[in-house]
Amino acid sequence: xxxxxxxxxxxxxxxxxxxxxxxxxxxxxxxxxxxxxxxxxxxxxxxxxxxxxxxxxxxxxxxxxxxxxxxxxxxxxxxxxxxxxxxxxxxxxxxxxxxxxxxxxxxxxxxxxxxxxxxxxxxxxxxxxxxxxxxxxxxxxxxxxxxxxxxxxxxxxxxxxxxxxxxxxxxxxxx
Amino acid sequence: xxxxxxxxxxxxxxxxxxxxxxxxxxxxxxxxxxxxxxxxxxxxxxxxxxxxxxxxxxxxxxxxxxxxxxxxxxxxxxxxxxxxxxxxxxxxxxxxxxxxxxxxxxxxxxxxxxxxxxxxxxxxxxxxxxxxxxxxxxxxxxxxxxxxxxxxxxxxxxxxxxxxxxxxxxxxxxxxxxxxxxxxxxxxxxxxxxxxxxxxxxxxxxxxxxxxxxxxxxxxxxxxxxxxxxxxxxxxxxxxxxxxxxxxxxxxxxxxxxxxxxxx
Numbered sequence: 001x002x003x004x005x006x007x008x009x010x011x012x013x014x015x016x017x018x019x020x021x022x023x024x025x026x027x028x029x030x031x032x033x034x035x036x037x038x039x040x041x042x043x044x045x046x047x048x049x050x051x052x053x054x055x056x057x058x059x060x061x062x063x064x065x066x067x068x069x070x071x072x073x074x075x076x077x078x079x080x081x082x083x084x085x086x087x088x089x090x091x092x093x094x095x096x097x098x099x100x101x102x103x104x105x106x107x108x109x110x111x112x113x114x115x116x117x118x119x120x121x122x123x124x125x126x127x128x129x130x131x132x133x134x135x136x137x138x139x140x141x142x143x144x145x146x147x148x149x150x151x152x153x154x155x156x157x158x159x160x161x162x163x164x165x166x167x168x169x170x171x172x173x174x175x
Numbered sequence: 176x177x178x179x180x181x182x183x184x185x186x187x188x189x190x191x192x193x194x195x196x197x198x199x200x201x202x203x204x205x206x207x208x209x210x211x212x213x214x215x216x217x218x219x220x221x222x223x224x225x226x227x228x229x230x231x232x233x234x235x236x237x238x239x240x241x242x243x244x245x246x247x248x249x250x251x252x253x254x255x256x257x258x259x260x261x262x263x264x265x266x267x268x269x270x271x272x273x274x275x276x277x278x279x280x281x282x283x284x285x286x287x288x289x290x291x292x293x294x295x296x297x298x299x300x301x302x303x304x305x306x307x308x309x310x311x312x313x314x315x316x317x318x319x320x321x322x323x324x325x326x327x328x329x330x331x332x333x334x335x336x337x338x339x340x341x342x343x344x345x346x347x348x349x350x351x352x353x354x355x356x357x358x359x360x361x362x363x364x365x366x367x368x369x370x371x372x373x374x375x376x377x378x379x380x381x382x383x384x385x386x387x388x389x390x391x392x393x394x395x396x397x398x399x400x401x402x403x404x405x406x407x408x409x410x411x412x413x414x415x416x417x418x419x420x421x422x423x424x425x426x427x428x429x430x431x432x433x434x435x436x437x438x439x
Contacts, residue, residue: 001228002228003228003231003435003436003437004297004299004437006228006231006232006235006236007231007235007299007300007303007436008299008303009235009236010234010235010236010239010303010306010307011235011299011302011303011306013236013239013240014239014243014306014307014309014310015306017239017240017243017247018243018246018309018310018313020247021243021246021247021313024247024262025250025262025264028260028261028262029260030259030260031259031260034260
């Protein structure tokens with residue numbers, strides 16, 4: 001083998017090994033078996049980034065449908081997981097809105113709301129607004145059609161006001 | 176004839192100096208440009224390889240592999256008691272120390288700039304040498320990351336000691352052999368401090384803080400006071416291997432790479 005070929009081999013090896021080291025410190029696998037899991041995630045992430053960059057990114061319709069079924073069955077934890085799988089890059093306003101709505105519905109209570117759920121819902125709604133400020137849900141099951149309406153509802157739910165002690169409040173309905 | 180005439184003229188000019196007659200004999204060390212410098216720094220001179228490429232393999236393949244392995248392992252810790260990998264990213268001070276160390280390598284002649292980067296070396300050779308130097312720098316950063324405690328008072332004390340020693344070396348050490356010995360001594364001391372003394376002062380028992388305090392009050396108190404991270408003893412073994420690899424890599428670094436590139 002000529003010296004030139006060895007130099008090219010060395011350069012390639014150094015670059016590949018260097019990238020692996022950088023990846024290891026970025027992904028931080030917790031064990032040897034976790035290395036393959038993290039590698040798969042990174043490849044998936046890179047593929048989604050490439051799809052988004054080339055404009056070929058789309059939500060997985062099968063997973064979205066399953067997520068919607070879980071959402072309607074009030075299994076919000078499963079629904080969120082399926083929606084996140086359907087839109088791994090988190091750039092589809094419709095899917096992201098369903099995730100925000102799932103936090104609202106899970107956190108809503110006739111006597112008191114779950115503040116943690118509402119806070120997460122608020123963060124998620126802000127994400128939807130950042131993606132598409134004029135987003136409008138086309139699902140008749142969702143009574144709050146606009147992201148700003150959902151945001152207002154979540155913000156009101158987090159506040160403690162005199163109205164919270166109104167007994168008639170028990171008659172209110174979830175949106 | 177013309178050549179003969181030319182060669183006799185200087186002899187006439189220098190007059191009474193005695194002439195030495197003899198045949199030119201090709202030396203065995205032909206193309207062995209860095210032997211002198213290697214012997215100067217106390218390294219055994221490598222014999223010429225049968226295919227002439229052993230030096231290239233060593234310099235362009237083995238060395239970066241060794242240094243990148245050090246770069247990988249230098250920040251690896253094993254959390255106690257879970258046994259999970261923890262990849263600790265280097266603190267900024269590690270980069271500063273690595274720069275100082277690399278400058279010291281060049282200043283003392285352990286790495287000759289002319290022997291690594293030169294107009295007479297082909298572009299590919301210069302780039303390949305750059306990659307080797309980069310891997311050496313990455314390994315140096317990670318060695319400091321490995322040897323300096325992660326946080327707390329110990330971090331500042333050991334960092335100061337490193338800064339002091341490197342600063343003194345910068346102005347006093349001019350011999351590459353001495354520099355390597357100094358680095359070995361410095362790293363050994365830091366290794367002993369971190370992986371023998373501090374690691375043995377760290378409590379690694381599991382449970383609530385009250386339970387840990389009950390199990391071993393002294394260690395638990397010292398862990399809290401010195402802000403020591405809880406790592407398993409396996410970390411010490413990994414870092415010992417990494418430090419050994421780094422020193423092996425330093426031993427294999429040649430001041431002049433032209434023989435590896437093939438530019439004799």
